[in-house]
Amino acid sequence: MEYSFSKDDLAKIDEIKSRYPEVMPATLPVLWLAQDKFGHVNEEVQKLVAETLDLPVSHVHGVAEFYTQYYKKEMGKFVLDVCTCLSCHIGGGYDILKHLEKTLGIKAGGTTNDGLFSLQEVECLGACGYAPMMQINNDVFVNHLTPEKTDQVVEGLRKGKYPEFESIAMPLNPNTSASKETV
Amino acid sequence: MAEIIIDGITYEFEGQHKLLQFILDQGKEVPFFCYHPSMSAPANCRQCMVKVGQYVKDRETGAYQLDDQGNREVRWFPKLQTSCTLDMTDGMVVHTQETDTLVQRAQKDTLEFILINHPLDCPICDQAGECPLQIQTYKYGPEGSRFEVKKVHKPKRIELGPRVILDAERCINCTRCVRFTDEISKTNQLTITRRGDKNYPITAPGEVFDDPYSMNTVDICPVGALTAADFRFKARVWEMNQTPGLDITNGKGVNVDLWTRDNLVLRITPRFNPDVNDHWMADQGRDVYRLYNENRVSRPSIRLEDTKGSMDDGVAQVKTSWTNALDTLAEVLHENKASTILTIGSPYASVEENYALQKFSSLKGLPSPFFTPHILEGSGDGFLLTDDQAPNTEGCRLLGLEEIDTEEYKKRIKGASVVLMLNDDPIGRDILKASDFKKPFVVVFATNHTDTAKAADLLIPTTCAAEHTASYVNVEGRIQRTFPAKETRYTNRRLDLEMSEGRLDRYGTTFDNWVTEENRIDCKPTWVSLSELSQRLGIPFSFEHARELVAELSSQHPAFEGISFEKMDEERGILLRRAELTT
Ligand code: SF4
Numbered sequence: 001m002e003y004s005f006s007k008d009d010l011a012k013i014d015e016i017k018s019r020y021p022e023v024m025p026a027t028l029p030v031l032w033l034a035q036d037k038f039g040h041v042n043e044e045v046q047k048l049v050a051e052t053l054d055l056p057v058s059h060v061h062g063v064a065e066f067y068t069q070y071y072k073k074e075m076g077k078f079v080l081d082v083c084t085c086l087s088c089h090i091g092g093g094y095d096i097l098k099h100l101e102k103t104l105g106i107k108a109g110g111t112t113n114d115g116l117f118s119l120q121e122v123e124c125l126g127a128c129g130y131a132p133m134m135q136i137n138n139d140v141f142v143n144h145l146t147p148e149k150t151d152q153v154v155e156g157l158r159k160g161k162y163p164e165f166e167s168i169a170m171p172l173n174p175n176t177s178a179s180k181e182t183v
Numbered sequence: 184m185a186e187i188i189i190d191g192i193t194y195e196f197e198g199q200h201k202l203l204q205f206i207l208d209q210g211k212e213v214p215f216f217c218y219h220p221s222m223s224a225p226a227n228c229r230q231c232m233v234k235v236g237q238y239v240k241d242r243e244t245g246a247y248q249l250d251d252q253g254n255r256e257v258r259w260f261p262k263l264q265t266s267c268t269l270d271m272t273d274g275m276v277v278h279t280q281e282t283d284t285l286v287q288r289a290q291k292d293t294l295e296f297i298l299i300n301h302p303l304d305c306p307i308c309d310q311a312g313e314c315p316l317q318i319q320t321y322k323y324g325p326e327g328s329r330f331e332v333k334k335v336h337k338p339k340r341i342e343l344g345p346r347v348i349l350d351a352e353r354c355i356n357c358t359r360c361v362r363f364t365d366e367i368s369k370t371n372q373l374t375i376t377r378r379g380d381k382n383y384p385i386t387a388p389g390e391v392f393d394d395p396y397s398m399n400t401v402d403i404c405p406v407g408a409l410t411a412a413d414f415r416f417k418a419r420v421w422e423m424n425q426t427p428g429l430d431i432t433n434g435k436g437v438n439v440d441l442w443t444r445d446n447l448v449l450r451i452t453p454r455f456n457p458d459v460n461d462h463w464m465a466d467q468g469r470d471v472y473r474l475y476n477e478n479r480v481s482r483p484s485i486r487l488e489d490t491k492g493s494m495d496d497g498v499a500q501v502k503t504s505w506t507n508a509l510d511t512l513a514e515v516l517h518e519n520k521a522s523t524i525l526t527i528g529s530p531y532a533s534v535e536e537n538y539a540l541q542k543f544s545s546l547k548g549l550p551s552p553f554f555t556p557h558i559l560e561g562s563g564d565g566f567l568l569t570d571d572q573a574p575n576t577e578g579c580r581l582l583g584l585e586e587i588d589t590e591e592y593k594k595r596i597k598g599a600s601v602v603l604m605l606n607d608d609p610i611g612r613d614i615l616k617a618s619d620f621k622k623p624f625v626v627v628f629a630t631n632h633t634d635t636a637k638a639a640d641l642l643i644p645t646t647c648a649a650e651h652t653a654s655y656v657n658v659e660g661r662i663q664r665t666f667p668a669k670e671t672r673y674t675n676r677r678l679d680l681e682m683s684e685g686r687l688d689r690y691g692t693t694f695d696n697w698v699t700e701e702n703r704i705d706c707k708p709t710w711v712s713l714s715e716l717s718q719r720l721g722i723p724f725s726f727e728h729a730r731e732l733v734a735e736l737s738s739q740h741p742a743f744e745g746i747s748f749e750k751m752d753e754e755r756g757i758l759l760r761r762a763e764l765t766t
């Protein structure tokens with residue numbers, strides 16, 4: 001597949017570039033733009049981004065590889081990022097990951113044959129207070145995961161339904177009910 | 184003047200300094216990995232931690248506040264600081280690991296972290312013996328590891344490029360190699376991929392690390408993660424000698440170290456010279472170790488009559504004794520008319536060799552020597568590669584050798600009866616063809632069996648830049664000198680004080696299986712051969728050591744006034760005729 005930016009994209013990229021004194025910081029937003037457009041930033045897209053920004057390919061490659069949020073290959077329709085970093089690990093992140101591997105029949109890093117789900121093991125997403133958790137398509141956080149809750153989420157997604165946004169209050173005072181329950 | 188107190192000792196300083204570099208400049212030590220004096224400091228290894236503070240002064244009186252014991256009280260920065268990035272200020276108080284247990288502890292714990300996923304395969308690692316990680320772990324690291332789980336495994340034996348191999352498990356992600364390609368060679372070929380405990384340096388997908396300076400990353404990698412493709416597993420560092428020398432592959436005069444074992448040069452690394460090459464050298468200059476070891480002219484050879492003007496050596500040229508070779512040469516010079524005898528200098532030969540030839544021909548009444556430079560337009564890069572392919576073109580010019588173009592060169596050869604040529608390869612350089620040697624009797628003072636050497640009538644083996652002390656003038660007019668790194672049949676490490684002695688040399692005898700006599704080439708410095716020849720010709724020309732030639736040049740030749748090897752050593756080369764050369 002040939003990857004290229006349209007005139008509109010290029011105009012947007014120019015606008016992005018104008019926000020920074022140098023070109024290098026534009027790498028992140030332009031990679032986002034590319035991922036939104038192509039669904040991923042594989043090696044060829046990384047090259048396109050580098051050429052468009054006139055930056056070394058090695059630099060764009062390094063940035064794209066650093067973040068699990070950038071997809072380095074084509075992904076399924078729903079990308080499930082299960083956190084296994086410290087708090088989630090202690091809270092059972094690996095159990096959730098293993099459970100998902102079993103229910104979806106794929107290993108972390110893989111995509112189901114029907115192209116519906118991709119599963120990734122990721123580092124801290126900044127939701128340590130609600131561990132274990134996962135993120136879907138770089139967007140919705142699903143917190144306080146249990147195998148049952150995970151099953152529900154997967155079932156919902158199969159029907160095209162994203163889980164609801166969960167607002168979680170900060171446990172400022174351990175005696176208030178908000179700290180114990182999600183609102 | 185501003186003052187800083189480091190481990191209780193007060194130092195004065197002026198201007199901007201980073202603390203780590205200042206400490207190193209004082210001959211003291213703080214362990215570090217990622218810092219390199221010629222590159223930016225990202226402070227990512229965290230090894231160079233020190234404790235820093237400021238004396239507390241009474242605001243009103245300006246007097247130092249004292250504690251109960253009467254010592255000045257210090258207000259410490261809340262956290263330890265990375266000394267590599269810290270700007271020094273007046274009145275700073277610094278505690279390094281030498282005086283502070285907190286600093287010791289921090290450095291030890293950092294090392295424990297760095298070593299968590301490190302394979303600790305020093306026994307099979309090329310870097311062992313010259314490895315900052317190994318050395319600093321011995322000095323400042325923990326006794327053992329508390330890490331009992333499986334280490335993270337990463338790719339091994341990745342060919343980053345034709346000359347550099349990566350073992351990602353050994354990498355401590357200091358980013359020196361990446362910064363080198365970003366800031367020094369400017370090819371931007373490397374980056375760090377992945378993150379956390381899984382990261383390591385790599386090229387962009389499908390790209391090859393073929394940077395013409397790629398092997399500098401091997402030198403600056405503080406662990407054994409990057410190794411040189413053609414040196415890995417060849418030798419342990421402590422078996423080798425390290426001898427200062429010069430790069431002879433172009434006109435820049437890059438300072439190098441020649442690493443030898445058993446009289447073979449095994450690798451060549453850059454030697455710091457801020458006025459020439461800083462810490463760097465091009466990959467191309469490292470490959471000449473082959474030239475020093477292989478295909479050498481050892482013991483004189485002479486051509487059989489009926490094969491003149493052809494290049495098939497081995498059959499046509501037969502080895503002969505030094506006596507026969509020099510007797511023959513004396514005879515040839517005697518028999519032919521002086522005006523038809525050519526003496527040809529060489530930008531590939533040292534100042535001393537060219538001067539010796541110049542002096543010899545004038546004493547013998549031969550036409551004075553000429554040379555033709557070897558310039559390839561466009562091969563220079565404005566950094567360490569020059570258009571000039573030879574190490575001593577400027578030296579030939581300063582000596583006043585006649586500089587002619589290749590056409591004229593060809594013409595002169597045609598009309599000559601005898602050609603006396605210093606180490607050069609006009610046939611390999613496509614100036615001449617072997618058939619041009621049909622008529623004249625060609626004598627070459629050769630180091631290697633080049634095309635020219637193969638076509639010659641008489642080969643006088645001569646020492647190469649790895650075997651003699653001699654000086655070379657680079658394109659900027661800087662005269663620098665080499666030291667003998669390899670023994671010849673006629674030199675001896677124990678007797679020659681300019682040679683270094685490794686432990687294998689010290690304890691080896693001819694009968695040990697790690698001593699190979701054949702590695703000592705049967706060759707002599709050109710000036711020695713010319714002296715022996717002069718004896719036969721009855722000419723007052725006698726030089727044993729380059730030092731004598733330099734002394735003569737220094738006192739008699741205006742361009743070389745006042746030079747000496749000691750001065751070259753002390754001043755990292757001497758800039759000759761600076762004014763004229765820079766205009
Ligand atoms: S390969 Fe060596 S120089 Fe490069 S980041 Fe790793 S340790 Fe540093």
Ligand code: FES
Nearest residue numbers: 217226228229267
């Ligand atoms: S040398 Fe200072 S942090 Fe690495």
